[in-house]
Amino acid sequence: MSTRIAFLKGHGTENDFVIVPDPENAVALPPAAVAALCDRRAGIGGDGLLHVVRSAAHPEARHLAAEAEWFMDYRNGDGSVAEMCGNGVRVFARYLQHAGLVTEGDLAVATRGGVKSVHLAKDGAVTVGMGRALLPDGDVTVSVGERHWPARNVNMGNPHAVAFVADLAHAGDLLSPPPFSPAAAYPDGVNVEFVVDRGPGHVVMRVHERGSGETRSCGTGACAVAVAAARRDGADPAVTGTPATYTVDVPGGTLVITERPDGEIEMTGPAVIVAEGEIDAEWWTGAAV
Numbered sequence: 001m002s003t004r005i006a007f008l009k010g011h012g013t014e015n016d017f018v019i020v021p022d023p024e025n026a027v028a029l030p031p032a033a034v035a036a037l038c039d040r041r042a043g044i045g046g047d048g049l050l051h052v053v054r055s056a057a058h059p060e061a062r063h064l065a066a067e068a069e070w071f072m073d074y075r076n077g078d079g080s081v082a083e084m085c086g087n088g089v090r091v092f093a094r095y096l097q098h099a100g101l102v103t104e105g106d107l108a109v110a111t112r113g114g115v116k117s118v119h120l121a122k123d124g125a126v127t128v129g130m131g132r133a134l135l136p137d138g139d140v141t142v143s144v145g146e147r148h149w150p151a152r153n154v155n156m157g158n159p160h161a162v163a164f165v166a167d168l169a170h171a172g173d174l175l176s177p178p179p180f181s182p183a184a185a186y187p188d189g190v191n192v193e194f195v196v197d198r199g200p201g202h203v204v205m206r207v208h209e210r211g212s213g214e215t216r217s218c219g220t221g222a223c224a225v226a227v228a229a230a231r232r233d234g235a236d237p238a239v240t241g242t243p244a245t246y247t248v249d250v251p252g253g254t255l256v257i258t259e260r261p262d263g264e265i266e267m268t269g270p271a272v273i274v275a276e277g278e279i280d281a282e283w284w285t286g287a288a289v
Helices: 031-038 086-098 219-232 281-287
Strands: 005-012 015-021 048-054 070-076 105-111 114-120 126-129 140-144 147-155 159-164 191-199 202-209 244-250 253-259 265-269 272-279
Touching: 005 086, 015 086, 031 048, 031 281, 048 086, 070 086, 086 105, 086 114, 086 126, 086 219, 086 265, 086 272, 140 159, 147 219, 159 219, 191 219, 202 219, 219 244, 219 253, 219 265, 272 281
Parallel strands: 015 048, 070 105, 159 191, 202 244
Antiparallel strands: 005 015, 005 272, 048 070, 105 114, 114 126, 126 265, 140 147, 147 159, 191 202, 244 253, 253 265
16 A cells, blocks of 8 residues: 555535545555544544545446446545445545546446436536435434434435424434434434424424534435425425425535435535645554554
């Protein structure tokens, strides 16, 4: 492995990421090293890590290489592997543009949650086709302290529990995972969204992302919230033939989510590259142990 490891820092609605370009998949990323990079005091700091790899060079993505040249090997802030990250896909695409690897327009990005269609607009906005939501059957409850709420189980390639609450402060500090039941609903943990209405087609949310704690934004979470809100409001585009669009405010900004009649969900929002540099080789050697 090379001792020179480049990195960039980027964010999408303040959901921030360490970006490690590694086209040939030559950089080993043990969980301890990822967690150290994402540490906000002793590392670079980020909610997660975007490992940029050619699909053909990664064993988990080779079967997708004909559909998408680039694979987003996403890691949570604690070093664990995740299926998808909606804000991460936008920042991943922005990095590819920043590096001159793609231009404005359409591209495909491989993820563990499947191939995602991305559009880089001239105005800087990035739209991601997030796929279809799955709505597993069964009641789910989430709790914070003495409060309990029913939650909608929504899967966006990763699991979500969406709870509509009277006050976002009721979610507490969201530093630790909110308890949920039944345990069998989410055997690998869950992202939990707490949601308050702001007006017709307009909601605001806070989120606990598994492996990261509370984050400033969660793209798949915003999609899950929009779908849950639409069903609560009696809207199902597959039935009505009319798209359902929700503006979702997150602590770090605003995302616009549209569910189309064919079930495809599109997320539009900003993506920014903030800085770039090089990881110190001696520090990296110690962190990777």
